[in-house]
Amino acid sequence: MDKHKQVETLAGLALLERLRTICTQFPEVQEKVDSFGHITFRVGDKPFVMIGERGLEASFSLKTTPHTQELLLHKGGYTKTPYIGQHGWVSVSGFTTPDWEEIEGLIQEGYLRTAPKRLAKLYREQQGQRR
Numbered sequence: 001m002d003k004h005k006q007v008e009t010l011a012g013l014a015l016l017e018r019l020r021t022i023c024t025q026f027p028e029v030q031e032k033v034d035s036f037g038h039i040t041f042r043v044g045d046k047p048f049v050m051i052g053e054r055g056l057e058a059s060f061s062l063k064t065t066p067h068t069q070e071l072l073l074h075k076g077g078y079t080k081t082p083y084i085g086q087h088g089w090v091s092v093s094g095f096t097t098p099d100w101e102e103i104e105g106l107i108q109e110g111y112l113r114t115a116p117k118r119l120a121k122l123y124r125e126q127q128g129q130r131r
Helices: 010-023 066-075 100-114 117-130
Strands: 029-033 039-043 046-054 057-063 089-093
Touching (some): 010 029, 010 046, 010 057, 010 100, 039 100, 046 100, 066 089, 066 100, 100 117
Antiparallel strands (some): 029 039, 039 046, 046 057, 057 089
């Protein structure tokens, strides 16, 4: 992996494993460490989920639409992600107990917005076959 600090706490590692399980269900997702030491889940070279730690607190960020971001910020439990929040990213603190059903939906939304059209179509077709 990268020389930068990664997720090291037990809570952070558990969070990473849960996010990994969700994110890797989508076609052609890669897990990479960015230049800031965040673990990212990407399709192509574009991230749609990031996780990192500051001190003992793990947090993760999700790519959303600006409209979805506004709704989540108003609802509570989410904050605007520093530096990239103007692009619709929201963060969830490790001290927050997330609604995992909602998080899975948001991750799916982020993937479908980030993925090339052919991969988004492939994923939708795969989902249709499972129903």
